[in-house]
Amino acid sequence: VFPPELRFASLKFFYRILQCFSTHCYFDITEIDGVNTNELYNSVQLYLSSHVSVTGTRLSLTRALNSSAFTFGLSNNDTITDTFNGVNVQWEHIVTQRQAQTFSWRPLPDEKRGFTLRIKKNDKTLILNNYLDYIMEKANEIRRKNQDRLLYTNSRGGSLDSRGHPWESVPFKHPSTFDTLAMDPEKKKEIMEDLEDFANGQGFYQKTGRAWKRGYLLYGPPGTGKSSMIAAMANYLGYDIYDLELTEVHNNSELRKLLMKTSSKSIIVIEDIDCSINLTNRNKNKPTSDSRGYYDSGAPEMRGVGGGGGEDGGGNSITLSGLLNFTDGLWSCCGSERIFVFTTNHIEKLDPALLRSGRMDMHIFMNYCSLPSLKILLKNYLGCDESNLDDSVLKELEEVAEAAMMTPADISEVLIKNRRKKEKAVIELLEILKARAQRNQKNDEQVEEEEHEKRALDNDNPKQESEIMNNCKEREEEEEEKIK
Numbered sequence: 001v002f003p004p005e006l007r008f009a010s011l012k013f014f015y016r017i018l019q020c021f022s023t024h025c026y027f028d029i030t031e032i033d034g035v036n037t038n039e040l041y042n043s044v045q046l047y048l049s050s051h052v053s054v055t056g057t058r059l060s061l062t063r064a065l066n067s068s069a070f071t072f073g074l075s076n077n078d079t080i081t082d083t084f085n086g087v088n089v090q091w092e093h094i095v096t097q098r099q100a101q102t103f104s105w106r107p108l109p110d111e112k113r114g115f116t117l118r119i120k121k122n123d124k125t126l127i128l129n130n131y132l133d134y135i136m137e138k139a140n141e142i143r144r145k146n147q148d149r150l151l152y153t154n155s156r157g158g159s160l161d162s163r164g165h166p167w168e169s170v171p172f173k174h175p176s177t178f179d180t181l182a183m184d185p186e187k188k189k190e191i192m193e194d195l196e197d198f199a200n201g202q203g204f205y206q207k208t209g210r211a212w213k214r215g216y217l218l219y220g221p222p223g224t225g226k227s228s229m230i231a232a233m234a235n236y237l238g239y240d241i242y243d244l245e246l247t248e249v250h251n252n253s254e255l256r257k258l259l260m261k262t263s264s265k266s267i268i269v270i271e272d273i274d275c276s277i278n279l280t281n282r283n284k285n286k287p288t289s290d291s292r293g294y295y296d297s298g299a300p301e302m303r304g305v306g307g308g309g310g311e312d313g314g315g316n317s318i319t320l321s322g323l324l325n326f327t328d329g330l331w332s333c334c335g336s337e338r339i340f341v342f343t344t345n346h347i348e349k350l351d352p353a354l355l356r357s358g359r360m361d362m363h364i365f366m367n368y369c370s371l372p373s374l375k376i377l378l379k380n381y382l383g384c385d386e387s388n389l390d391d392s393v394l395k396e397l398e399e400v401a402e403a404a405m406m407t408p409a410d411i412s413e414v415l416i417k418n419r420r421k422k423e424k425a426v427i428e429l430l431e432i433l434k435a436r437a438q439r440n441q442k443n444d445e446q447v448e449e450e451e452h453e454k455r456a457l458d459n460d461n462p463k464q465e466s467e468i469m470n471n472c473k474e475r476e477e478e479e480e481e482k483i484k
């Protein structure tokens with residue numbers, strides 16, 4: 001009986017000789033490379049899991065933390081073949097016992113695991129150049145699909161947890177998708193295409209020298225689906241959400257720290273941006289009210305970002321320029337593939353600096369329920385297609401839908417209440433829509449009447465008005481003389 005060391009050495013020698021004549025070459029991908037975990041090993045394992053689930057006879061099963069799906073893996077010393085661009089390759093999963101540990105900074109697992117890739121020598125360049133990249137990409141995709149999305153919040157303010165993270169996370173399970181979202185189908189399609197282009201646009205952003213990020217401003221009345229849209233975006237792209245509570249952030253440097261701790265493939269959300277940051281305060285120091293003037297007054301701080309700190313003191317001193325740097329400046333591109341979403345009910349209250357073109361790439365108006373949106377809600381809540389509705393009902397809905405100015409939230413309430421009785425739900429909805437449309441019309445008429453009366457009153461007193469104007473002018477002239 002040979003001692004194992006001698007057996008191992010002779011086998012090694014034998015393989016060496018064989019290799020000289022072999023048409024194949026072999027690559028070992030070990031789980032631990034020295035003391036570091038080998039990312040490629042994990043990726044190969046995940047990638048192969050999408051194959052063995054169908055063909056293998058003996059599989060290992062795993063379920064990662066926070067995941068709602070199982071993944072399959074090759075069992076010990078099993079082999080599997082794969083085809084890439086018409087080339088056959090063979091993978092073998094090799095598990096051996098690790099020899100007694102010598103000194104190590106980190107305890108290593110008892111087993112040594114690795115994959116061996118067997119390919120023809122002729123295919124070497126093709127496989128090494130493209131196949132491994134392809135595997136990494138696929139593995140990332142699977143990882144994202146398997147892992148539930150996370151919703152992060154900065155409710156602790158800027159303080160860090162024991163692992164040095166300022167964000168707290170919970171699994172994100174919002175069921176809103178673009179299918180359930182009631183909005184104009186064309187607009188919806190445009191947004192979905194925009195998101196897709198963004199997610200697949202690494203090459204484009206690199207080529208054009210732009211940071212790989214995109215900004216969306218969602219605005220519209222309450223209950224029109226702004227938050228639902230964010231959830232739909234996250235579910236569509238498989239991104240995590242960072243819900244940034246600006247009121248909890250004390251200063252601009254804290255904001256920067258938070259940004260640095262966000263991961264790629266994520267949506268960073270600031271809801272109700274007009275309420276989160278004190279917009280009136282921002283105008284305090286500037287002499288003029290135009291956006292250029294404001295922007296100039298924010299400039300020192302913009303410079304401060306590079307040098308770190310700027311005017312950041314204590315208290316809640318977060319400023320618009322700090323926020324713009326967060327989304328737009330140098331710091332916005334630490335990490336990549338990130339989407340910024342701001343929401344507001346009052347776009348007119350926002351500073352023009354936030355709205356100028358190029359800052360938020362897309363402004364999306366979430367409007368009251370139109371007929372196409374109404375149809376989506378009827379389908380989702382009642383399972384009612386256009387074909388299930390009478391022509392007369394459809395026509396009536398068309399007439400009143402927009403005039404009623406009801407939000408999707410209002411309408412879904414009516415539909416949920418009567419979802420067991422579809423016909424009753426539609427009739428009740430129609431009545432409510434009609435009543436609302438009538439009320440709105442009355443209000444409009446009243447406002448018009450009031451304006452008419454006011455105009456008539458103004459016309460009756462042109463003399464008084466010109467007198468007031470003259471008085472004002474005289475007073476101004478007097479004051480000017482005094483100053484002189």
Ligand SMILES: Nc1ncnc2c1ncn2[C@@H]1O[C@H](COP(=O)(O)OP(=O)(O)OP(=O)(O)O)[C@@H](O)[C@H]1O
Pocket residue numbers: 180181182183220221222223224225226227228229344345366407408409410412
């Ligand atoms: N466009 C929509 N499509 C489908 N459901 C919607 C839509 N808008 C609103 N809803 C329903 O109304 C509820 C409230 O909507 P959501 O929170 O998205 O509104 P919002 O625009 O964010 O309101 P707010 O401005 O008050 O934050 C959601 O739970 C959803 O069920």
Ligand SMILES: [Mg+2]
Pocket residue numbers: 226227228271343
């Ligand atoms: Mg909301």
